[in-house]
Amino acid sequence: MKQRTIQQPVESIGIGLHKGLPVTLRLEPLEDDMGIVFYRKDKAVSIELNKDFVVDTQMATVIGKNGVVVSTIEHLMSAISAFGIDNLRIVIDNDEVPIMDGSSISFCLLLKQAKIRTLQKPKKFLKIKSNVEVKHDGKYARVLPSDDIVFDFKINFNHPAIGEQHLVYNFSTQSYIEQIAKARTFGFLKEIQYLRSQGLALGGSLDNAIVLDDKKILNDNLRYDDEFVRHKILDAMGDMRLLGYNFIGRYEASASGHYLNHLLTKKIFSSDAHYEIVEFVDEVKEFEFAYGY
Numbered sequence: 001m002k003q004r005t006i007q008q009p010v011e012s013i014g015i016g017l018h019k020g021l022p023v024t025l026r027l028e029p030l031e032d033d034m035g036i037v038f039y040r041k042d043k044a045v046s047i048e049l050n051k052d053f054v055v056d057t058q059m060a061t062v063i064g065k066n067g068v069v070v071s072t073i074e075h076l077m078s079a080i081s082a083f084g085i086d087n088l089r090i091v092i093d094n095d096e097v098p099i100m101d102g103s104s105i106s107f108c109l110l111l112k113q114a115k116i117r118t119l120q121k122p123k124k125f126l127k128i129k130s131n132v133e134v135k136h137d138g139k140y141a142r143v144l145p146s147d148d149i150v151f152d153f154k155i156n157f158n159h160p161a162i163g164e165q166h167l168v169y170n171f172s173t174q175s176y177i178e179q180i181a182k183a184r185t186f187g188f189l190k191e192i193q194y195l196r197s198q199g200l201a202l203g204g205s206l207d208n209a210i211v212l213d214d215k216k217i218l219n220d221n222l223r224y225d226d227e228f229v230r231h232k233i234l235d236a237m238g239d240m241r242l243l244g245y246n247f248i249g250r251y252e253a254s255a256s257g258h259y260l261n262h263l264l265t266k267k268i269f270s271s272d273a274h275y276e277i278v279e280f281v282d283e284v285k286e287f288e289f290a291y292g293y
C-alpha cells in the first residue's frame, strides 16, 4: 500500500466550539513523507502533527508551538485517519478547527470531494507489538497486538439517557463513514453553563453537540442508539493518529478521554518493544482494502 494525499485543495467554513468565531479550513495536498502539517495562516506558523506538540488535553486535543495553538483537532484527525491520509497541509485562520456538526462527517465529505491521490512511496503503519496500558481514576486505555484494527470502548455514565454502552468496532473506511463518523460530541447543560462563564463553549449549541440536562437529551433525536460510545471511538481514532501513523492493533478503553489517550501514545513510544513501523509492499492488500471506500 502506498502513501496518500488528496488530489486537489478543498475549503470549508465553520465556527470554533470555544470562541464561537468563524474559521476557514483549507486542506492542501503534500508529497511523500511530508506528514500532516497544520498551518496557522493568521500567524504564519506551521505545526507538524506530533505527540510532542500536544499542549493541552483537558477539553479537546490541542497542539501548539511557540505559543501558537490549534485546538480541537481530534475530529478532523479521526477523518484523516479513516481515509488513510499520510501527507496533508491543514490551513486555518484561527486557533480552533471548526466544530461543524460536532461529528467528523463534514470532514469525511470534504476528503471525498478532494479525492484521494496515491503517492509513490510505501505507506508506513505503526504496529503494536506488546500490551501497553495507562490508568487513571478507575479509567483505562490500552493497546494490544493484533493483525486487525479494532476499537473496543466502554462507557458508564450515571445518567438515564446514557448508562452503560459498549462497542467493539472493526475498522474500515466504509464502516467508519456509516457507523462512527456521524456520532456527535456531547455535553451536560450544567458543565456548559460553567464553561460559558469561563468564556468557553461560546460556539456550542444543539446544532453541534448532544446536550443533556439531569434527566434527558435536549436534542430532538439521536443518530445512533449508542451515539455516545460511538463518538468516544471517533475521538480515540483521532487521538491515536497522533502516533504519526495509521495504527494496527487493538485499542481498548473504559471511560478514556483525550488526556489518557495522549498518555497512551507517549507510553507506546517509551520503548521500542511496544511497536514496530511496518510497510506492506508485495503482501496481501488487506489494509488497502480496509482503506477503500
Ligand SMILES: [Zn+2]
Residues within 6 Å of the ligand: 074, 075, 185, 231, 235
Ligand atoms: Zn469529540
